[in-house]
Amino acid sequence: MTREQNNQLNKGLPFGVKYVPTPAPLFSTYLDKYESLEELKVLLKIIHSLYLKKDFPAFLHYDELISDPAILRIYKNENINEKLIESLSQLEKKGIILLINENENNPRIFLNTEQVRNYIIKEGIEKDFSHNKVDSSLTDFTSENQNPVITTYENNIGYITPIIYENIHNALKEYDEKDILDAIKIATENNVRNWKYIETILQRWTSEGKERGNRNERDGTFRRDSEENRSDEFYKEYVRKQKSKGRK
Structure with a gap:
């Protein structure tokens, strides 16, 4: 030194x-x-x-x-x-x-x-x-006594840094645990492995409802959006937010 x-x-x-x-x-x-x-x-x-x-x-x-x-x-x-x-x-x-x-x-x-x-x-x-x-x-x-969200995030998204730990801790106060786990699953399936994307999904579910219905133009009934369509919307929303912050 x-x-x-x-x-x-x-x-x-x-x-x-x-x-x-x-x-x-x-x-x-x-x-x-x-x-x-x-x-x-x-x-x-x-x-x-x-x-x-x-x-x-x-x-x-x-x-x-x-x-x-x-x-x-x-x-x-x-x-x-x-x-x-x-x-x-x-x-x-x-x-x-x-x-x-x-x-x-x-x-x-x-x-x-x-x-x-x-x-x-x-x-x-x-x-x-x-x-x-x-x-x-x-x-x-071990992760035996950890919250399932922590374990699922580590196994599918990445390491838990102090900032990520704090984000998850705050999210558990605001959102249902199952919703967070479902959001992590969507992020994993879409290969967008970061907390911001997961947070975008949770925010959309809060504002629009997790099982938002769309009217079927043919028979006037309501149906749930397909997971594929919703995932695409989540990604577009995530990209829009990143661009608004000056990120690409």
Whole structure:
């Protein structure tokens, strides 16, 4: 760390500092389980690197990690490969990460979450989870006690950032839980995976009704809009709002 960087840290965190979402149990239940300070530092580096990835589920190649300057500093350039492999092995044994060794020299590194495990199974990747399951007593690490909206969003749309968590929390106060789940389903089917689109659907349902009827011109009766037509309308409304904000 340069003297300038150190002086900046001594002044405290700057205004508008960015936050990286991190599973809470890593700083509570797991805090006394880390083998070394280096292991904890490596985990924090992995979480930060995964947060910057655009893949879903996000993963990090071993080569990317070991070539990172932060890793070089953590191990002080001494037996880096051996020490890093040991730290990763310990983190996997604790059930925090998963190592996928399709290429033994350059394995992929994932956080051990439900959506990642589902992805691995779906892709037909051979992985024995019996040795790296999360301790069943660590309930705060799993989504077992989470609201279904949180779990469904994570599994279908993306990671829960602090802003997304707050948006969902506020939505649950305003909308019915089932409506939010249905809106997430529509967003997933239309491959528009962001909260703004989901919010647009909920707002339309609030103003027009979830099961809006249209008059059939042939016999004068009412029928429900097809899901395909409604989905198209939701998307047009979403695009209109984005353009009004100067976004494309």
